[in-house]
Amino acid sequence: xxxxxxxxxxxxxxxxxxxxxxxxxxxxxxxxxxxxxxxxxxxxxxxxxxxxxxxxxxxxxxxxxxxxxxxxxxxxxxxxxxxxxxxxxxxxxxxxxxxxxxxxxxxxxxxxxxxxxxxxxxxxxxxxxxxxxxxxxxxxxxxxxxxxxxxxxxxxxxxxxxxxxxxxxxxxxxxxxxxxxxxxxxxxxxxxxxxxxxxxxxxxxxxxxxxxxxxxxxxxxxxxxxxxxxxxxxxxxxxxxxxxxxxxxxxxxxxxxxxxxxxxxxxxxxxxxxxxx
Numbered sequence: 515x516x517x518x519x520x521x522x523x524x525x526x527x528x529x530x531x532x533x534x535x536x537x538x539x540x541x542x543x544x545x546x547x548x549x550x551x552x553x554x555x556x557x558x559x560x561x562x563x564x565x566x567x568x569x570x571x572x573x574x575x576x577x578x579x580x581x582x583x584x585x586x587x588x589x590x591x592x593x594x595x596x597x598x599x600x601x602x603x604x605x606x607x608x609x610x611x612x613x614x615x616x617x618x619x620x621x622x623x624x625x626x627x628x629x630x631x632x633x634x635x636x637x638x639x640x641x642x643x644x645x646x647x648x649x650x651x652x653x654x655x656x657x658x659x660x661x662x663x664x665x666x667x668x669x670x671x672x673x674x675x676x677x678x679x680x681x682x683x684x685x686x687x688x689x690x691x692x693x694x695x696x697x698x699x700x701x702x703x704x705x706x707x708x709x710x711x712x713x714x715x716x717x718x719x720x721x722x723x724x725x726x727x728x729x730x731x732x733x734x735x736x737x738x739x740x741x742x743x744x745x746x747x748x749x750x751x752x753x754x755x756x757x758x759x760x761x762x763x764x765x766x767x768x769x770x771x772x773x774x775x776x777x778x779x780x781x782x783x784x785x786x787x788x789x790x791x
Contacts (some may be wrong), residue, residue, distance in 0.1 A: 563788040566711050570703050570768060574722075574780040577699045578731070578772045580615060587690035595630055595671035596681035603686075607636070607665035608693040610657060615696045617655040619667055621689035623648050629674035630682025636660075636667050643672070646684065667691060700771040705785065709763035715787040718758040722783045723751055731774025738766055744773075758787070 586606040594601040607617060619634065623646050626632075634642035636659040655667065669689060671682040720735070724747050735743040735754075742756045770780065 563716065564791050566708075566715070566787045566789065568705050568707060568785040568787070570705050570783040570785060571701070572781060572783075574701045574703075574770050574783060575699060575778070576701055576733070576770045576772055576780070577697075577777040578775055579697050579777075580694055580775060581697060582692060582694045585691040585693055587688060588686075589688045591686050591689065593632065593669055593671050593684040593686065594681050595673055597673060597678050599681065600670070602668055602670035603689060604666050604668045605689060605691045607655065607660065607667055607691055608695075609663045609665065610660035611695075613695040613697065614657060614660070614693065616694040617657065617660065618692045618694075619653045619655060619689070620651065620692060621669065622650050622687040623684055624687045625685045627680075627683050629677060629680050630672040632684050633670050633672060634667060635670065637665060638668075641667075698771070700769065702767060702769045703783075705766050705768065707761055707763060707766060707785075707787070711787055711789060712758070712761060712763050715758060715789040717788040718756050718761060719786045719788070720754045720756055720783070721752065721786060722747075723781050724749070725779040725781055727779050728777040731772050731776040733776075733778050733780075734771050734773055736769045738762060747778075761785075761787075 585608050588603055588605065591603050592601060593603060605619070608614060623632070625648060626646065628645055628647075630645075631643045632646040633640060634653060636655055639659060641655065641659065642653055669686075671684055674680040674682045720737075720742065729746045729748060732744050732746055734741060737756070737760045740760045742760060743754050768783075770778075772778065
């Protein structure tokens with residue numbers, strides 16, 4: 515009986531120890547965790563972080579448009595070539611600039627005796643040569659053929675070969691040179707970010723409002739030469755979460771432009787940095 519009593523006392527002590535350990539475990543698991551939690555959405559941002567704002571611009575107008583116009587034109591002319599006579603025509607071409615997108619020569623052959631080829635020269639370099647049947651011809655002039663200024667195109671005919679008594683004749687209703695230029699309007703701004711704010715910030719966001727625009731191509735936004743946005747904003751209010759690594763302590767630049775024909779009226783551009791107090 516003495517042994518049985520000792521065994522009961524040991525079991526009681528063991529049970530008490532288990533209960534004590536369980537109480538301690540429950541106590542410590544209920545203590546507040548002091549490690550900062552990860553902010554994952556805008557509800558967390560607005561409720562748990564402080565906000566630092568940087569005003570960038572009140573209004574940003576950016577656009578890209580293509581304009582096509584006739585540079586030079588002649589009407590009802592003939593191009594001829596014989597062994598003893600020649601008649602050619604020259605047309606002015608545009609200067610070569612960064613805005614020059616495309617240059618074309620267009621002409622209408624009304625009639626020909628097919629005694630020789632019709633040839634196109636750009637700045638005295640042959641571009642095109644063939645027996646041209648009646649019809650409309652549109653010839654693209656490579657921009658590499660153009661100089662910075664004083665460009666021209668010449669339309670001429672070749673000799674009629676062994677038929678030395680003949681002339682090659684092409685009758686043209688018209689001939690004209692056409693250029694398409696690209697006009698762009700871009701905007702660039704500078705903004706400053708305090709080093710201490712940037713180091714303790716956890717999230718960055720760019721906000722802007724879009725007023726009536728022509729959203730036919732993407733709006734592109736760069737911060738410090740890194741693209742942070744490349745799409746068509748159809749909403750009036752736009753908030754873009756960005757990687758804060760693109761932002762530098764001190765001076766920064768932000769650029770707005772489009773990658774195709776479009777127009778955007780952007781206003782109230784702000785950068786927000788969210789940080790923990």
